Amino acid sequence: MIHVLVSDSMSSEGLQPLLDASHINVVQKTVEEVEDELHLFDALLVRSATKVTEDLFKKMTNLKIVGRAGVGVDNIDIEAATKHGVVVINAPNGNTISTAEHTFAMMASLLRHIPQANVTVKSNEWNRTAFVGTELYGKSLGIIGFGRIGGEIAKRARVFGMNILVFDPFLTKDRAEKIGVSNCTLDELLTNADIITVHTPLIKETRGILNKETIAKTKKGVYLLNCARGGIIDETGLIHHLENGHVAGAALDVFEVEPPVNNKLLKFDNVIVTPHLGASTKEAQLNVAAQVTQEVLNFLDGKPVTSSINLPTLTKELFDKIQPFYHLAKKMGNIVSQCMKVPVQEVAIQYEGSVAELETSFITKALLSGFLGARVDITVNEVNAGMIAKERGITFSEKITTNNSGYENLLEVRVIGDNQNFVLRGTHVPHYGERIVGINDFNIDFYPTGYLLYIQHQDKPGVIGRVGKVLGDHEVNIATMQVGRKEKGGEAIMMLAFDRPLDDTLTSQLSSYDDIVSVKTIDL
Numbered sequence: 001m002i003h004v005l006v007s008d009s010m011s012s013e014g015l016q017p018l019l020d021a022s023h024i025n026v027v028q029k030t031v032e033e034v035e036d037e038l039h040l041f042d043a044l045l046v047r048s049a050t051k052v053t054e055d056l057f058k059k060m061t062n063l064k065i066v067g068r069a070g071v072g073v074d075n076i077d078i079e080a081a082t083k084h085g086v087v088v089i090n091a092p093n094g095n096t097i098s099t100a101e102h103t104f105a106m107m108a109s110l111l112r113h114i115p116q117a118n119v120t121v122k123s124n125e126w127n128r129t130a131f132v133g134t135e136l137y138g139k140s141l142g143i144i145g146f147g148r149i150g151g152e153i154a155k156r157a158r159v160f161g162m163n164i165l166v167f168d169p170f171l172t173k174d175r176a177e178k179i180g181v182s183n184c185t186l187d188e189l190l191t192n193a194d195i196i197t198v199h200t201p202l203i204k205e206t207r208g209i210l211n212k213e214t215i216a217k218t219k220k221g222v223y224l225l226n227c228a229r230g231g232i233i234d235e236t237g238l239i240h241h242l243e244n245g246h247v248a249g250a251a252l253d254v255f256e257v258e259p260p261v262n263n264k265l266l267k268f269d270n271v272i273v274t275p276h277l278g279a280s281t282k283e284a285q286l287n288v289a290a291q292v293t294q295e296v297l298n299f300l301d302g303k304p305v306t307s308s309i310n311l312p313t314l315t316k317e318l319f320d321k322i323q324p325f326y327h328l329a330k331k332m333g334n335i336v337s338q339c340m341k342v343p344v345q346e347v348a349i350q351y352e353g354s355v356a357e358l359e360t361s362f363i364t365k366a367l368l369s370g371f372l373g374a375r376v377d378i379t380v381n382e383v384n385a386g387m388i389a390k391e392r393g394i395t396f397s398e399k400i401t402t403n404n405s406g407y408e409n410l411l412e413v414r415v416i417g418d419n420q421n422f423v424l425r426g427t428h429v430p431h432y433g434e435r436i437v438g439i440n441d442f443n444i445d446f447y448p449t450g451y452l453l454y455i456q457h458q459d460k461p462g463v464i465g466r467v468g469k470v471l472g473d474h475e476v477n478i479a480t481m482q483v484g485r486k487e488k489g490g491e492a493i494m495m496l497a498f499d500r501p502l503d504d505t506l507t508s509q510l511s512s513y514d515d516i517v518s519v520k521t522i523d524l
C-alpha cells in the first residue's frame, strides 16, 4: 500500500484519481495531526501553509515525492529535499489566470478605494467625496517579474489602456516581442511607473527588491502591489514610505509572516489586504490539485514527471528513450563501485553514439546513484546523487564524444581512486538488452545481472580449468562465463555468472592461486 499525506486543503475533485486508486491510502490531515505516523508516507501534497523543512524530511523517512499544488516552493526546503533524495514537483500553470485576475482586482480596488467605501456604506454612511479614485487608463504599470502571471497582467493592462514597463533580467527578446513589451532597467521602471506590481519568486535576489531605498526612487504618489510573496516588498521600507506619504497606497495579498501578527501595515487606511487569495478560485484549485495528482501518480508508477524542481524534466517520449540507458548506467555504477573498494576521487562518464543525443545529465545521475548507492548507507537516487558525490569529495563529469568504436551507443565510465583506476564500457542493444562490452583494456561481452564473479588472471593453460574445478567442488553451477585477454600469455579476465551468491571461502580459495591476480564478487 502506498501512503499519501495531503496536509493542506485541496480540491477533492482534483485529488479524485488518487482517492480512487485502490493501492493508495490518502490521508487528509495536517503534519501535526499525523506526527507519529510521518515515517509511513511515500508522498506529501501541500499548498503554501505546510512548511516542508529539513526536520520534516528527517521524520518522513519513507518520503519519495513532495507535490506543491501551486507555483511558489519557498515553503519547501529544496536543498534538504534534494539531500534526502525526495523529488519536488509543482503545478506551475494551474493558478496563473486566477492570480493575474486577483492582482487586477486588487489594483482596481486600490485605486478606486472599493474595500474602504464598501465598509462605510454598510455602516450607513454615504460619503462620495472621501473616495474619489484614480483611473487606470493612461497610467504606467511597472511589472517586476515577467513570467506567467506578469505576462497575463500585461495583457489585461493593455486592454485597460495602460502603458507597460517591465523589469525581468531573464526575459527573452522573443517573449517580450510576442507580448509586445520591452524590458527596461529596474531604475527606469521605478522612476516612471505610477503603479508597481511584483511577480517574481521569493529568492535571495528578489527579497526586498522594493525596499526603503528603491521605493524612494519611485514617483511620489506611487501605488504598490504584492500578490506574489511576502518579503519581495520589504515591509519596513513600505511602512516608512506610507508614513511619509510617498506611497499613495498598497495592495497586499501576501505577508512576510502569514497570517500577519501585529503587522503595522494593517493599520493604514490606504493599504488593502487579502489573506493570500491569489490562487483561491474553484478553477485554479481544481487545476493545481489535478496537476499534482497526475504527476504524483505518474511518479509512483515509475513514469516521468514534467514539472520537477530538482530533477531534469522529461517528456514521456524522452523518458522511454532514456529508460534502457538509465538502467544500464545504474548497473554500471554499481559494478564499478563493487570492483573498486577504495576511496574514489573522480567519476568521468563519456557518451558515444545515439545515447549522446539524449538528456545525458539524467543518465549521469543514474550512474552516480548506482555507484554511490553501493558505498553509502543512505538512500541515493538521481535527485541527491550529485549533492552526495560533492559532499564526499568526488568530482564527476560527463562528456560527449564523436569517437566511433563501432557500437550504436556506448557509455564509458572511468573512475579514479586511490592507486587504482577502473574503466567500464556498456551498450544497450535494442531487443537484446544491456551488455558490458569492456573492462579496463579488455573487450568482453556479458549481461550485467545476478551474481557475478570477476577474476583477473594470467593467460595460462589450466587457469580456467582450475576455477571450474573449485566451483564444481563447491557444487556451484556456472550459468555463463566469458573470458577476455589482450595478448597471448599476458593478462586476462573472466566474468562468470551464477544463480546464487558465492561464499567467501570459495573466493579466498580462488584468490590463493598464483596465476589469479584478483577475485571480486559483484551482486546486481
Ligand SMILES: NC(=O)C1=CN([C@@H]2O[C@H](COP(=O)(O)OP(=O)(O)OC[C@H]3O[C@@H](n4cnc5c(N)ncnc54)[C@H](O)[C@@H]3O)[C@@H](O)[C@H]2O)C=CC1
Binding pocket: 070, 071, 072, 073, 092, 095, 096, 099, 144, 145, 146, 147, 148, 149, 150, 167, 168, 169, 170, 171, 199, 200, 201, 202, 205, 206, 227, 228, 229, 253, 254, 276, 277, 278, 279, 280
Ligand atoms: N498570491 C498567490 O496566491 C500566488 C502567488 N504566486 C507567486 O507568484 C510568483 C510568480 O508566479 P509565476 O508568474 O507563475 O512564476 P514564473 O516563474 O512564471 O515567473 C517569475 C518571473 O520572475 C522573474 N524573475 C526571477 N528573478 C527575478 C529578479 N531578480 N528580478 C526580476 N524578475 C525576476 C523570472 O525571470 C520569471 O519570469 C510565484 O513565484 C509565487 O511566489 C503564484 C501563484 C499564486
Ligand SMILES: O=C(O)C(=O)COP(=O)(O)O
Binding pocket: 047, 048, 049, 069, 070, 071, 072, 073, 095, 228, 276, 278, 279, 280
Ligand atoms: O501557488 C502559489 O505560489 C501560491 O502562492 C498559492 O498559494 P496557496 O496554494 O493558495 O496556499
